[in-house]
Amino acid sequence: MKINKKAAIVILLCSGMFVLQSFKQQQKKHDDDDKFTNLQVLPAATTGKEIHEIMKSFCISLGVHCNYCHVSHEVPGQDRPSMDWASDDKPEKKTAREMMKMTMAINTEHLAKIKAMGDPLEQIRCVTCHMGRTTPIISVDSLPRTPRAANDRH
Numbered sequence: 001m002k003i004n005k006k007a008a009i010v011i012l013l014c015s016g017m018f019v020l021q022s023f024k025q026q027q028k029k030h031d032d033d034d035k036f037t038n039l040q041v042l043p044a045a046t047t048g049k050e051i052h053e054i055m056k057s058f059c060i061s062l063g064v065h066c067n068y069c070h071v072s073h074e075v076p077g078q079d080r081p082s083m084d085w086a087s088d089d090k091p092e093k094k095t096a097r098e099m100m101k102m103t104m105a106i107n108t109e110h111l112a113k114i115k116a117m118g119d120p121l122e123q124i125r126c127v128t129c130h131m132g133r134t135t136p137i138i139s140v141d142s143l144p145r146t147p148r149a150a151n152d153r154h
């Protein structure tokens, strides 16, 4: 069950075009909750449950809360801020969209040439680079220089 969910999220992220087609064929019905107004990368028919799984995976992958990418307004007298999910005012959300397209492109245009994409768990995802941080380690200089065991010479 857990694996299936994970696989679904990866497929949504990595094979958007295929999912788009199968969603159209299924002609799913949605609640009002599932009507999103500003999906530019994910298929328009993505359900609320699916959005939530994907967004949760973004949060865990980058080590952030929803408001890292989404605009929030403090409401006097309310514990929770009010969220404007559809707004594109935060640059992080726009960057995340490019990242989604980049991740799909790496999987479908590049990795697909090296290996058949039979197992979605072998595709790259946000966490592959981000590993719980907003800024991935982009240089070997940032890695700790701990000696490796056994066949290391020094």
Ligand code: HEC
Pocket: 035, 036, 037, 038, 039, 040, 041, 042, 043, 051, 052, 055, 056, 058, 059, 062, 064, 065, 066, 067, 068, 069, 070, 085, 086, 092, 093, 094, 096, 097
């Ligand atoms: C790393 C950035 C990032 C984080 C963190 C994030 N989101 Fe998103 N969210 C996006 C992007 C990008 C889109 C637009 C996707 C698209 O264009 O297809 C989006 C779209 C949405 C939408 C659809 C809005 C609409 O009407 O179009 C909802 C709802 C949403 N996110 C909820 C959440 C929730 C809940 C969380 C926290 C659990 C969260 N997001 C965390 C980047 C993020």
Ligand code: HEC
Pocket: 013, 058, 062, 092, 093, 095, 096, 099, 100, 103, 124, 125, 126, 127, 128, 129, 130, 134, 135, 136, 138
């Ligand atoms: C191939 C590696 C790679 C993958 C995969 C990847 N990212 Fe990134 N991401 C980067 C790099 C590199 C940066 C730039 C970091 C910097 O500014 O130094 C970045 C930056 C970002 C930023 C901006 C952070 C900031 O400090 O402003 C966001 C948001 C982000 N990525 C979200 C995502 C999301 C969401 C996914 C999955 C859909 C994703 N990334 C997948 C490499 C990756």
